[in-house]
Amino acid sequence: MPPRVRLARKVSSTRAFAKAAPHVIPALDRAVHRLTRGRVLLSAQMLPGVILTVRGARSGLPRRTPLACMPDGASGGWVLVGSNFGRPRHPAWTANLLAHPDAEINWRGEDIAVRARLLTGEERAAAWEAALAFWPPYAAYQARVDREIRLFHLERRAR
Structure with a gap:
């Protein structure tokens, strides 16, 4: 494992990172992604990432969010972890x-x-184990919160 990934795992497990990261990382990701016309996603240098565009639950307006993702090689899809x-x-x-x-x-x-599908039951449990193997800091995130992290x-769907 490259030293930068080991360092990222260690730093991202801290409470200080949890306070600052939601304000800094998405803004940087959006700016770099826009400037490079979609060719570069800064956070993807550590983890694979996507820009998710989904309509707001209340507003109905498009919302763009840069997110780490876990590619699902078996299905050709992706798993998103709502760790916040x-x-x-x-x-x-x-x-x-x-x-x-x-x-x-x-x-x-x-x-x-x-098309997104909330994972539940055994399917969620298996995906959670895979997510922990993929990015161990998710365990620290879950330990800090009372809620179950959504997966x-x-x-892919036809347009």
């Missing part, structure tokens, strides 16, 4: 996906229509 960096509330994008599961992601510069599976 171990903060007490579910991230807003998870409520948006619950209200409007048809969304779009930008994956490696390609816009892809997707979504994204599948």
